[in-house]
Amino acid sequence: MTGIRASDNFHAGLATGGPQKIWAVGGGKGGVGKSLVTANVAICLALMGNKVVVIDLDLGGANLHTCLGISIPDMTLSDYLNKRTRDLSDLVFPTKIPNISLISGAQDEMGIANLKQTHKAKILSSIKQLDANYVLLDLGAGTAFNTLDFFLAADQGVLVALPEPTSIENTYRFIKSVYHRKLKMVEELLDLGPLIDQVVNAKLSQNSTPQDLINQVLEINPTLGGKLKMEINKFRPKIIINQARTQADIDIGHSMHIICKKYFGIHLDYVGHLEYDATVWQSVKRRKPLLMEFPNSNLVSNFDQIVHNLLGFST
Ligand SMILES: Nc1ncnc2c1ncn2[C@@H]1O[C@H](COP(=O)(O)OP(=O)(O)OP(=O)(O)O)[C@@H](O)[C@H]1O
Numbered sequence: 001m002t003g004i005r006a007s008d009n010f011h012a013g014l015a016t017g018g019p020q021k022i023w024a025v026g027g028g029k030g031g032v033g034k035s036l037v038t039a040n041v042a043i044c045l046a047l048m049g050n051k052v053v054v055i056d057l058d059l060g061g062a063n064l065h066t067c068l069g070i071s072i073p074d075m076t077l078s079d080y081l082n083k084r085t086r087d088l089s090d091l092v093f094p095t096k097i098p099n100i101s102l103i104s105g106a107q108d109e110m111g112i113a114n115l116k117q118t119h120k121a122k123i124l125s126s127i128k129q130l131d132a133n134y135v136l137l138d139l140g141a142g143t144a145f146n147t148l149d150f151f152l153a154a155d156q157g158v159l160v161a162l163p164e165p166t167s168i169e170n171t172y173r174f175i176k177s178v179y180h181r182k183l184k185m186v187e188e189l190l191d192l193g194p195l196i197d198q199v200v201n202a203k204l205s206q207n208s209t210p211q212d213l214i215n216q217v218l219e220i221n222p223t224l225g226g227k228l229k230m231e232i233n234k235f236r237p238k239i240i241i242n243q244a245r246t247q248a249d250i251d252i253g254h255s256m257h258i259i260c261k262k263y264f265g266i267h268l269d270y271v272g273h274l275e276y277d278a279t280v281w282q283s284v285k286r287r288k289p290l291l292m293e294f295p296n297s298n299l300v301s302n303f304d305q306i307v308h309n310l311l312g313f314s315t
């Protein structure tokens, strides 16, 4: 993979050097506000002077372009997946917002679940070569392995949930699925398979937390246990509660943080809430990015807080 050539991408407003951070936005359920969050976090970062590329990985249901106020670009990930181009940089298109470029998602039925391992690895390595300060991934709903893998590959994985039981349940399901995926990867990386099998078969009950697993492995093999602990502790998903109408809604994020720690041993950072605001659908209807169309919306300060918190976690 050659990566992005500066000359090819001058038009796309891409930076020409420097390391970048990947932030992925996911959620167990459809329609919870993933694209809204991706687009407007991108706008906040761009307004701070960062060069941002947003990638619509909701393959099959891509609509991030609408949140950014543009129509579907001439080339999308469909062209890459169908081998009409081999270079991800061909898919980078400028938006009307300075410093934000978009790689639009596949428009056909080619779902992320169908993405082959080799394709995924190729996309990931190409993403890492994009010359931008931040690359934001808008993941599709659900827990397909590929969605989980993109979530885990990012420097920050951000979940969006609504303050309602079905969404919260799906979010826990997503966290558990992505955690198990991470565990599987660490197992393979450290060649821990037999050791973990031994622990799971002999000692762990069904209600054991990831922390129990780590403790048991530490007991049997302190060196490998230490490595396992270090890798697992890197897993710190973030959560945003969207469409909050009451203080009780806002507090759900804090409860989820506590529950994740207590019952799963997983550190879930609550990075903030977004109020329910009618300007959202008005901006969607007008096909204009929310923060650009309604700069006085209450959501501006919500997004400021969220981005501030996310940057605080970014090393
Ligand atoms: N804070 C909010 N206030 C009011 N309405 C909202 C808010 N957030 C989202 N919405 C509404 O929910 C809709 C879905 O949001 P969005 O498209 O960002 O969700 P999504 O998770 O990306 O959905 P999908 O899974 O279909 O990709 C928006 O079009 C908007 O009408």
Ligand SMILES: [Mg+2]
Pocket: 034, 035, 036, 058, 063, 064, 138
């Ligand atoms: Mg979406």
